[in-house]
Amino acid sequence: MTLEELLNDLQALVDQYSDGTEPTEEDAARMAELTDQINERTAQTAQAAQARNAAVANARAAIDAGRAQRVDSVPLARSANVTGASGAVYDVTDYDAAERRAWVKGLAERSGIQLVGGTALTDAERAAQRHAIEQRAEFTMTTANTESLVPVAVQKEIISLIDNTAVFFGDISRTNMSGQVEFPRHKSITAGDAAKTKEGEAPTDVEQNDFDNVPLVGEEIKKTVEMSRKMATQSLSGFEQYIITEVSARLSVACNAFAHEKLGDAKYGMAAANKIQTAAAKSLTKADMVKMLSLLRTYGNAAAKGIIIYANNSTIWNQIAMIEDTTGRSYFVNEATDDPIVQGRIFGKVVKQDDSIADGVIKAGFPDLFKGNIFDGPDVTPYVQPRTQKRCFDGYVLFDGVLAVPEAFAQLTIKSA
Known part of the structure; x- marks a missing residue:
């Protein structure tokens, strides 16, 4: 019987004589027997708990002293015991x-x-x-x-920090497949797009899609973090945080710039027809912005983030924010959010500050449809620079990407003359 069952049986007998009558000799003997069994079980539980607490305390002391040994070959059924060891072994090393x-x-x-x-x-x-x-x-x-x-947890932390500062790179879809990758590009629906039909009738035409496969082989992205000889004494936690933060900061700029480079590439990026200019020089109008947005297509591909507009700080506040209606009110709405990259909205679309984009250039599209792949990294390689004695750390990522739908992005350039 379990301890709970013993307690229930004893309570039932006690309740039976709650009116003050004396229990029978047989019931009194049974109550005494149940009480002894409960006391014995309680003592055993307390002893087991003390033994386990002592074992855990010994294990933690071994960890602190660097003597804890990893146990990888212990069968799951008896994972608390190790053959050849005296007593139970609990390896609680992180x-x-x-x-x-x-x-x-x-x-x-x-x-x-x-x-x-x-x-x-x-x-x-x-x-x-x-x-x-x-x-x-x-x-x-x-x-x-x-x-x-580089530990996987550190790699994830570096990528997370990159995503927080690399605006466009942080928005795109990414995978982590090794080896050459091919992504299909949905270029257009050449025939048989969705159309109205009468009840019970089949579509008038079978949909025909224009696809091409684009191979991604990976491009190396490298950025160096430098530490002077004077800074060369560090605590372990401080040094780790310095490396993670600085490598992330350097790689974020490089990864974001490279993603924009691929977005503008004739083979891997947006369609040539989606690169347009403003109607007038040094002037951005509502018609220009609406024309850029009207060029965007998904061809039915999922794009959960929707359309996002990207531009640098100067273009946002000197051009986009200055587009006004006939009453002089700006179409741009300045919205304070938890994300400092988001500057506001225009025509319902989020506007993000991306300093990888040149002055006078605005990009808009569905970032979910840019398919990227990290083949390797992030990695960190240390070396000492000759003569200067600078401690250098090369951050490295092997990355490539393609816009799965060429019409999913458009670029508007404000004419300079």
Whole structure:
């Protein structure tokens, strides 16, 4: 019987004599027996809890001292016990954190950075790093012989920071497939688009779509972070945050600029007919903006974010915000949001500040339909620059992308003359 069942049985007997009558000899003996069993079970539970707390405390002490050993081969059914060990073994090491510490220490050691506390790996950090290399070598050919891998959690953190500052790059759709990738481009519906039919009748024409496949092989994006010799003494956490923040900041500019480059490419980007100019020089009108928006197409492809307008700060406030109706009121609505990149709306479309775009250029479209792929990275490679003794860290991403529907974006350039 479980402890709960024993308690229920005892309570039932107590309730039976709640009127003050004396229990029978048989019931009294049963009550005494249940009480003994409950006390015994309670003592056993308390003893087990004390033993486990002591084991966990010992394990945590081993982690702090760097003596905790990773256990990967213990059968799941008896995961709390290890053959050959005395007593129960509970390995509560956070190996993701240990892998991050090992990576940071290795980065510092290879670049001559003196960390407070040193760069020597503990047993737990060494085991975590070895395990990560072995695991990823089974799936990624490019890292099979790499001695120090950027932890996945760090890669995600760098990408997250890039997305927060790389405006267009942060909006596009991205995958992480290795090897050459081909994306189909939906260029047009040549025949048989949706049309009205009579009840019960088949469509008058079968839809015919114009597709072409565009291969993506990946382009290398690199940016260097520099640290002077004077800055070369750091705490581990401070050094890690410095690398993540600075590499993200450098790569965000490069990744965003490259995404815009692909957007403007004749083969990978928007259709030539979607690149237009204003009707008059040095002037932006409602008609110009509406014409640009009228060129946009999705051909039925999903675009959850809708149309977004991109321009730099000067173009937004000197041109877009100055478009007025006949009463002198601006069509642009300045909306304060949690996202500092969003400057407002015009004609119901979000306007974002993107400083990768030149003055006098406005881009609008469906960012969901720009399909990007990160083949490798983000990666960080350290080295010491000769003579200057600067500690350098090369941020690296292997990326490529294509606009899946060439008419999904349009570009409006304000004539200079």
